[in-house]
Amino acid sequence: MKSRFRDFRAEAQTRSIVPRSRLTLSDALVESLAGILQRPARSMLTALGTVLGVGSFVAILGLTATTSSQIDARFNVLSATEVIVEDVAQTRNEFAAPGFPADADRRIAGLSGVRNAGxxxxxxxxxxxxxxxxxxxADRDGERLDVVAASPGALRAAVPALDQGRLFDDYHSETRQRVAVLGVATAARLGxxxxxxxxxxxxxxxxxxxxxxxxxxxxxxDLLLSVVVPRTTAEEVFGPPRGSDAKMLIATELGAAHQIAELAPTALRPDHPDYLKAVAPADPKTLRTNVSSDLGQLFLVLAGICLIIGAVGIANTTLVAVLERTGEIGLRRALGAxxxxxxxxxxxxxxxxxxxxxxxxxxxxSVTVVFVAVVREWTPVIHPLTVLAAPVIGLLxxxxxxxxxxxxxxxxxxxxALRR
Incomplete structure (x- = not known):
């Protein structure tokens, strides 16, 4: 009995001096590297899901920032330099004459900051x-086409690019010449x-x-799909505009649109400025912020979906690897892991x-963002935080x-595990 007790105590002492199994961080990294290199093809396919997810994440955020900067430039060049003046005379007084005077173009052209108006x-x-x-x-079948009456200033304010010929000018308007300018699509329809x-x-x-x-x-x-004739000629042939049909298009210098919108009704009709309503462009900063926010939210959702797809791919491949390495796991457990x-x-x-x-x-x-920007002749924009956060997102x-x-x-x- 005493002999058995001594043997048990000796065995317990022996167990107490055997160090407990440990796995340091460096050991874990070495083991993980060995596991990755052991199956390089599978490891590459497994990492491919994260490559696509993170790559999409960086590309989407980069393209969002890039397109937002282009939206900024577009708003500043076009939207922020355009003012529309509407004729609301008959809504104020049903017996009122048309709101725009005959020399409307000349009156607006006298304002500082106006490029073209009509x-x-x-x-x-x-x-x-x-x-x-x-x-x-002749025996002919005509086309149902829109006819637009415009003064020369309105036509110039639209910033047209001529395919051939010329635009009608002040001489054509003052002498009520029967001339027309066609959009290229309209010309093709008419042969x-x-x-x-x-x-x-x-x-x-x-x-x-x-x-x-x-x-x-x-x-x-819409001018590209219309037959454009001088305003004075149209009034002589077809009669004056009805109700609030007439509008004025004003192209301004950058930064002058809001000032022109405030002055235009008084400059046109000092006796009844309330007969005209000027529509100023939206604040580019506010509009850009709203659009950028909407784009950012949409693209972040798409990037999140890409990352989820990548995570599912990693989880699936890792789970398969666990099942295939059951014997290895059992042996490591048997040795004390x-x-x-x-x-x-x-x-x-x-x-x-x-x-x-x-x-x-x-x-x-990053390469995708730069490539798209170069092809489109844009300036690539990638936030440093995106580049720094993307590898961390891949790790997580x-x-x-x-x-x-x-x-x-x-x-x-x-x-x-060892029985398998």
Whole structure:
């Protein structure tokens, strides 16, 4: 009995001097590196999910910042230099005459900061009136096209790019010449390909000589689908505008739009400035902030979806690796490794894959932003915080994706694993 007690005490003392199993951080990193290099093809495919997720994250945020800067420039150049004045005379007084005087263009042109300005309106044609390029009396099927009456200043304020010919000018307007300018699409519909032969279009039975064809405009895109004639000619042939049809388009210098909007009604109608309503452009800073915020929220959701897809890929591949390495896990457990050591090993592997994918994804995302900006002739904008945070996001994604597989690995019993 005493002999057995001595043997038991000796065995207990022997157990007490055997060091407990430990796994340091450096050991975990070495083991994770060995596990990654042991299956390089699978490791690359596993990291690919994070590469795509983080790359999309960086590219989306970079492109959002880049496009926001372009929105800023676009608003400053166009929207912030455009003022629309509306005729509201008959809404104030049903017996009032039209709000715009005959010399409206000259009155506005006298204001400091105005580049070009002019009155325009859509001509209300009699029912059944069509537009054609065939002579009077010919058997022809006309087109249902919009006819816009515009003063020369309104046409210049639209900043047109001519395909051929010229725009009508103050002489045509003052002498009420029957001339017309066509958008390129309208000219194609009417079969007019050149102005060298002085073609004519017939609005109903009224002929108008085509003096120019517009290829593009920066403002008033509907002019490209219309037949544009001088305002004075339209009033003589078709009558004055009705109600609030007439409007004035004003192109201003940068920063002068709000001032012009305040002065325009008084400059046009000092006797009844309330007959005209000036619509100033929205504040570019506020509008840009709203648009950028909307774009940022939308693209962040898309980036989050990409990261979730990458995390699911890592979790799935890591779980498969756990099942395939059951024998290895059992042997390590039999040699003294604890469950948390196994968990730490797999978390280190998934974290390393995530960090590697984050670094590669950050590089690819940055290259994508620069490439798109160069192709579009933009200035690439990438916030430093995005570049610094992206690899960390990849690391966190990898660790998060490896939590469940690591837990599964730590629950494997040594005896059961060695029997497989």
């Amino acid at each position: 009155v325009y309106y859509g001509v209300r044609l009699p029912p059944g009136t069509t537009v054609s390029s065939s002579p009077i009396g 007019i390909t050149t102005v060298a032969t002085h073609p004519a279009v017939f609005i109903g039975e009224e002929p108008f000589t085509v003096v120019g064809i517009i290829d593009d405009v920066e403002r008033k895109a 604890r469950g948390r050591h196994i968990s730490l090993q797999f978390l280190a592997e998934s974290g390393a894959l995530g960090a590697l994918g984050g670094l590669v994804g950050t590089s690819l995302g 994604t990898g660790v998060t994706a490896g939590l469940y597989p690591a837990w599964r690995a730590s629950r494997i019993e040594p005896a059961e």
